[in-house]
Amino acid sequence: MNALKKLFGGNTRQFGMIFALVALIVFFQIATDGRTLTPGNVINLFNGNSYILILAIGMVLVIIAGHIDLSVGSIAAFVGVTVALAIRDWGIPWYAGVLLGLALGALIGAWQGWWVAYVGIPAFIVTLAGMLLFRGFNQFVGKSNTIPVPADFQYLGSGYLPEVGPNTGFNNLTLLLGIAAAAFVVVGELRSRARAKALGAEVPEMWVTALKLVLICGAILYATYLFATGRPGTSFPIPGLILAVLVLIYGFISSRTVLGRHVYAVGGNRHAAELSGVQSKKVNFLVMMNMSILAGLAGMIFVGRSTASGPFDGVGWELDAIAAVFIGGAAVTGGVGTVVGSIIGGLVMAVLNNGLQLLGVGADLTQIIKGLVLLIAVAFDVYNKSQGKKSIIGLLTQNFNRRQGPSNPNQPDETTSTKEAIAREA
Amino acid sequence: MTSQTTQTEPIILEMRSITKEFPGVKALDNVSLRVKAAEIHAICGENGAGKSTLMKVLSGVYPYGSYDGDIVYQGQVQQFKDIRASEHAGIVIIHQELALIPELSIMENIFLGNEPTKRGVINWAEARLRSLDLLARVGLREDPDTPIKEIGVGKQQLVEIAKALNKSVKILILDEPTAALNESDSQHLLDLMLGLKAKGITSIIISHKLNEIEQIADSITIIRDGKSIETLNVKADGVDEDRIIKGMVGRTLESRFPDHTPNIGEVFFEVKDWTVGHPNVADRLVCKDSSFFVRRGEIVGFAGLMGAGRTELARSVFGRSYGRFIDGHIYKDGKEITLKSVRQAIDAGLGYVTEDRKSLGLNLLDDIKTTTVAANLRKISHNSVVDLNQEFTVAEQYRKSLRTKTPSVEEGVAKLSGGNQQKVVLAKWMFTDPDLLILDEPTRGIDVGAKYEIYGIIQQLANQGKGVIVISSELPELLGLSDRIYTIFEGAITGVLNKDEASQESLMKLMTSARKADAA
Numbered sequence: 016m017n018a019l020k021k022l023f024g025g026n027t028r029q030f031g032m033i034f035a036l037v038a039l040i041v042f043f044q045i046a047t048d049g050r051t052l053t054p055g056n057v058i059n060l061f062n063g064n065s066y067i068l069i070l071a072i073g074m075v076l077v078i079i080a081g082h083i084d085l086s087v088g089s090i091a092a093f094v095g096v097t098v099a100l101a102i103r104d105w106g107i108p109w110y111a112g113v114l115l116g117l118a119l120g121a122l123i124g125a126w127q128g129w130w131v132a133y134v135g136i137p138a139f140i141v142t143l144a145g146m147l148l149f150r151g152f153n154q155f156v157g158k159s160n161t162i163p164v165p166a167d168f169q170y171l172g173s174g175y176l177p178e179v180g181p182n183t184g185f186n187n188l189t190l191l192l193g194i195a196a197a198a199f200v201v202v203g204e205l206r207s208r209a210r211a212k213a214l215g216a217e218v219p220e221m222w223v224t225a226l227k228l229v230l231i232c233g234a235i236l237y238a239t240y241l242f243a244t245g246r247p248g249t250s251f252p253i254p255g256l257i258l259a260v261l262v263l264i265y266g267f268i269s270s271r272t273v274l275g276r277h278v279y280a281v282g283g284n285r286h287a288a289e290l291s292g293v294q295s296k297k298v299n300f301l302v303m304m305n306m307s308i309l310a311g312l313a314g315m316i317f318v319g320r321s322t323a324s325g326p327f328d329g330v331g332w333e334l335d336a337i338a339a340v341f342i343g344g345a346a347v348t349g350g351v352g353t354v355v356g357s358i359i360g361g362l363v364m365a366v367l368n369n370g371l372q373l374l375g376v377g378a379d380l381t382q383i384i385k386g387l388v389l390l391i392a393v394a395f396d397v398y399n400k401s402q403g404k405k406s407i408i409g410l411l412t413q414n415f416n417r418r419q420g421p422s423n424p425n426q427p428d429e430t431t432s433t434k435e436a437i438a439r440e441a
Numbered sequence: 442m443t444s445q446t447t448q449t450e451p452i453i454l455e456m457r458s459i460t461k462e463f464p465g466v467k468a469l470d471n472v473s474l475r476v477k478a479a480e481i482h483a484i485c486g487e488n489g490a491g492k493s494t495l496m497k498v499l500s501g502v503y504p505y506g507s508y509d510g511d512i513v514y515q516g517q518v519q520q521f522k523d524i525r526a527s528e529h530a531g532i533v534i535i536h537q538e539l540a541l542i543p544e545l546s547i548m549e550n551i552f553l554g555n556e557p558t559k560r561g562v563i564n565w566a567e568a569r570l571r572s573l574d575l576l577a578r579v580g581l582r583e584d585p586d587t588p589i590k591e592i593g594v595g596k597q598q599l600v601e602i603a604k605a606l607n608k609s610v611k612i613l614i615l616d617e618p619t620a621a622l623n624e625s626d627s628q629h630l631l632d633l634m635l636g637l638k639a640k641g642i643t644s645i646i647i648s649h650k651l652n653e654i655e656q657i658a659d660s661i662t663i664i665r666d667g668k669s670i671e672t673l674n675v676k677a678d679g680v681d682e683d684r685i686i687k688g689m690v691g692r693t694l695e696s697r698f699p700d701h702t703p704n705i706g707e708v709f710f711e712v713k714d715w716t717v718g719h720p721n722v723a724d725r726l727v728c729k730d731s732s733f734f735v736r737r738g739e740i741v742g743f744a745g746l747m748g749a750g751r752t753e754l755a756r757s758v759f760g761r762s763y764g765r766f767i768d769g770h771i772y773k774d775g776k777e778i779t780l781k782s783v784r785q786a787i788d789a790g791l792g793y794v795t796e797d798r799k800s801l802g803l804n805l806l807d808d809i810k811t812t813t814v815a816a817n818l819r820k821i822s823h824n825s826v827v828d829l830n831q832e833f834t835v836a837e838q839y840r841k842s843l844r845t846k847t848p849s850v851e852e853g854v855a856k857l858s859g860g861n862q863q864k865v866v867l868a869k870w871m872f873t874d875p876d877l878l879i880l881d882e883p884t885r886g887i888d889v890g891a892k893y894e895i896y897g898i899i900q901q902l903a904n905q906g907k908g909v910i911v912i913s914s915e916l917p918e919l920l921g922l923s924d925r926i927y928t929i930f931e932g933a934i935t936g937v938l939n940k941d942e943a944s945q946e947s948l949m950k951l952m953t954s955a956r957k958a959d960a961a
Binding site: 169210211214216217262267271272273274276280283284286287288289290291292295329350351 | 782783849910
């Protein structure tokens with residue numbers, strides 16, 4: 016079990032979520048007689064949820080920093096309608112439209128970030144106001160009409176990787192992408208393993224690493240196979256590609272850069288961060304601004320997918336994004352969370368939604384089930400933490416932790432009261 | 442209350458071979474405790490020895506059934522299932538972190554959860570009368586309607602005791618009651634405990650301040666590594682601080698301070714006419730015309746009562762991280778420098794280790810390696826990408842050189858004991874390679890053994906030619922460590938004494954009077 020834990024980088028919570036996701040997929044695959052893991056359905060799943068997952072990337076940073084953003088749906092809608100109008104009325108090309116949308120997102124983000132970071136208004140209030148404000152702007156600018164976008168803009172939300180090269184029976188680009196991703200994972204893992212070993216840090220046994228790589232690559236290649244064998248004209252979707260690139264970029268920023276460290280530091284203990292020289296206002300500003308840029312992008316992708324911008328685009332998105340982040344292991348009090356975790360959290364919700372739909376479960380029941388899943392996922396975690404245990408998996412592995420060292424981490428510290436520990440973890 | 446003393450059984454409480462296990466660790470191993478009625482019984486032990494756990498067992502935080510052994514109280518075996526049950530029996534615990542609600546008034550806090558009611562409606566008239574009486578008994582002259590947030594920690598402590606008295610307490614447990622109090626508030630509290638003892642109330646006190654224990658305790662039970670080592674009778678056994686320390690650490694400490702020969706160079710850091718306003722109150726000054734200097738390789742002590750403005754002075758110099766800057770000049774290496782932000786201060790070679798490790802010094806969610814590099818990420822990053830290998834190497838290096846007790850640097854800082862947490866914080870600042878390191882209460886909440894090591898680290902820093910400022914409420918610590926000591930009173934520097942001319946008495950005099958030393 017300990018080795019199993021190491022398999023996923025020792026992050027038990029993330030491991031639990033991956034486990035839940037896989038279990039969910041297997042369950043639906045069986046329950047729907049194999050209709051879950053078909054090329055068409057998987058492509059659909061990605062197309063229909065990529066914008067929520069993009070929002071989750073921004074949202075997890077906001078939540079790590081200790082804030083929340085309720086305005087993302089409205090901002091997405093406002094940016095969507097503005098870009099649609101600009102393309103229709105001013106005749107600007109699609110790429111100029113995208114740039115305009117990102118710039119508008121940045122502008123809105125700067126506005127909200129200014130209130131949160133420099134005036135000191137809680138983000139809940141600022142973005143609640145923003146939710147109303149930008150929904151109003153959307154309907155004012157678009158006069159509550161539906162505004163179509165041209166085909167080249169639609170490519171952004173519903174396009175696929177093109178067919179190139181010889182006819183192999185697969186989509187060649189998708190295939191190439193999948194193999195490159197698998198190779199990237201293998202090389203990256205082996206390199207970091209070698210480096211850790213050179214430093215004298217503890218590394219998992221070789222078979223653990225190998226098994227981990229086989230599992231991950233297997234998943235990647237299977238997904239590649241699904242995407243590459245869809246009905247003619249479909250392959251890996253463009254929104255999925257954008258999402259993948261963003262996950263790589265933001266995953267790297269959050270875990271490896273100074274800025275990422277500062278976001279965690281500000282969310283974990285703002286005062287301590289400030290006394291270590293972190294400019295917390297700047298960090299808060301950037302995090303809020305980034306969220307709005309990503310919201311603008313999500314809005315444009317959605318408009319591209321639905322071929323037109325409407326007055327009710329993006330309603331309720333903020334809640335889906337927030338749910339994804341919390342299922343993915345972030346803490347309401349800030350300082351905790353990962354980009355990848357949030358994506359997994361978002362996928363859990365997406366698979367659940369999709370599977371229930373395939374089973375013909377009505378929207379009413381689907382909502383009830385989704386609500387309960389969110390509540391139970393987080394409640395189980397909070398309960399386990401309050402019991403001094405890490406999570407479901409921590410519970411299973413606790414007996415194995417004993418041999419880790421002479422000074423046992425579970426020993427209650429005189430100066431850390433249980434009360435405090437609970438307050439911190441909740 | 443006096444009826445208590447007439448009880449024939451002199452032992453009011455006996456904890457018999459208490460064993461409490463947490464997953465993978467025995468926090469208490471066969472601990473026994475016998476407390477006589479109407480005595481002050483101190484429990485001493487290093488951090489992590491199990492003192493607080495024992496008190497949590499007694500007060501029902503860990504309910505009956507979660508531990509082995511018996512609690513015999515007033516002749517009967519008790520089975521407390523929660524705190525309410527133990528409070529009902531007259532055992533009240535006052536935690537180190539006070540459990541008062543800042544927005545509510547003194548009176549509301551005293552009666553919180555225990556409101557006097559008449560047909561379900563709170564009888565505030567009765568509450569007021571009773572709270573006036575209770576406040577008089579603890580010697581607190583405040584209007585019962587004053588919100589808790591408006592009174593100081595010392596007075597809040599008294600409110601907690603009043604709250605306990607209202608529950609007709611028979612055994613009062615105080616966990617580090619004077620840790621956050623200044624000298625005079627501490628004394629008041631100790632006197633109050635003696636007064637309660639005279640009225641037949643038994644007290645159990647956990648404290649690191651051995652001089653206070655020596656002063657008021659009748660018996661002392663020493664706990665080490667989860668085992669009860671011995672119970673001393675203070676008067677009969679002629680117990681003194683060294684005797685207690687010997688029991689706590691299991692050996693005699695020859696000296697509480699490592700040997701150190703100072704090698705002091707020229708003045709390199711100077712603050713002149715430093716004046717800072719209170720962050721919220723318009724006309725109040727927290728630092729008044731303060732001037733001081735530090736030489737290379739010198740350990741400079743700042744003595745002052747709590748609230749005298751020591752922390753305020755340090756933090757305002759450290760990149761104006763406290764208060765409103767009004768006036769003053771900072772010179773380093775002969776040149777005037779302006780430090781408007783913490784970043785600038787760090788870049789100029791300053792470091793500040795805060796007195797409040799948990800809320801200001803550490804991100805408790807972080808692990809050791811991230812904390813170690815947190816104040817100097819630039820040094821281990823290229824194009825603002827953090828080099829994780831270097832991070833690990835640096836953290837390992839400090840773990841070894843400071844002898845931080847931890848299985849690995851990947852461990853969360855929240856799991857470390859106070860002393861080891863402080864070492865991690867020190868590592869963080871040592872990694873910024875400061876010329877001047879300000880240490881605010883560097884040994885607060887740290888046990889004796891770790892204190893000795895921290896002193897060693899401080900002296901080592903001075904040996905490297907760095908200037909070190911140590912702010913401390915413990916005068917023996919300042920006297921043992923510093924080469925020169927400034928005294929601060931009400932925001933102003935009232936004197937400076939060299940190591941050889943300073944004594945507890947001379948310092949205390951300067952710390953409590955506005956007179957300048959040269960005027961005396």
